[in-house]
Amino acid sequence: MYKLLIMDDEPQILEGMKRILNWEQYGFGQIETCESTESAISKVVDHLPDIAIFDVCVGKNLGYEAIRTLNNLHIPTKYIIMSGYSEFKFAQEAIRCGVKDYLLKPIDRIKLQQVIEKIIVEDLKGTLGNSSNDRLNKDPVLGVSYDSLSKLVNRILLMIKTEYGQNITLKSVAERFQMNSTYLGQLFLKETKMKFSEYLMAHRMLLAQERIQMTGDKISSIALSVGYNNLNYFYTHFQSFFGKSPSDLRGKG
Structure with a gap:
């Protein structure tokens, strides 16, 4: 089973992201949330999530800075950045940190679904679906x-x-x-x-x-x-x- 971490400083967005996809269908058995970059770093270290979705700006802190810190620890988590900003600078820094995608808010469910599927297949070496879920496969x-x-x-x-x-x-x-x-x-x-x-x-x-x-x-x-x-x-x-x-x-x- 996969593990997911979502970081955003707005509780309603955290709740929305937990419901935007049927995560269980994709094999996610554990979903953690947090509202600060400090907490996110701690949770990644403690839980080693397979995928982490970070907001680009949390208060005065930047999501990609947290990713840069975690990358230095050589943790294999795959990251997605979500942002209400289309500024090239943010996207450029996120790409430099090796994020898998940079998604603009409000998050497009279909786009997120495709990014998650791609990570599962290409990075986690998983498959889409199983014997009990033919539709996904x-x-x-x-x-x-x-x-x-x-x-x-x-x-x-x-x-x-x-x-x-x-x-x-x-x-x-x-x-x-x-x-x-x-x-x-x-x-x-x-x-x-x-x-x-x-x-x-x-x-x-x-x-x-x-x-x-x-x-x-x-x-x-x-x-x-x-x-x-x-x-x-x-x-x-x-x-x-x-x-x-x-x-x-x-x-x-």
Whole structure:
């Protein structure tokens, strides 16, 4: 079972973070909270959490300074910074400390979920789900177990899940793997029975569907959040994928 530590000086945020995900489904059996960097350092040393989520500013203290102190102790905890500030200086310092991600408040549940999944798979060498929870262990687009897919394809899926809101393409992924894009695309198609572009679109559509049904956000805002700068392009894909418009889906949701 994994251990989680959350640090923020606002009690309501601590409570919200404890409820934002079903942590137990991801294998977290212990969740600790604290409201100061001093307490956070002590709790990391005492409990050795697998993942710690720190607010960037707690009073006059900085979350990444606490992380820097803990890194000097060579504790293997993986850190996420959350912040109400989009200032480059804070993000830059957090990256220098080796944090896994820098999330802006209010925390996007789906984004946090993807970061946690990536840490579990890549850093903690775990798997998403277990025999008693097939939903977590199955890719929602492909409908197959992650365990049935190659390590390469799982890495591609993780890239899509974390970067779907950006201009991710088969070519950009291939460049990161230092592979030929045509060859990589053929491998992906052979294993998933879907083209890279088809999978990316389907993933974006499922995320858009969830946000349309679960939030009151504007359709244009949702389209942008899942990687569509062109609203007409989003509407065309959505209508083709679901057979109804975003407003129709919201009206019946």
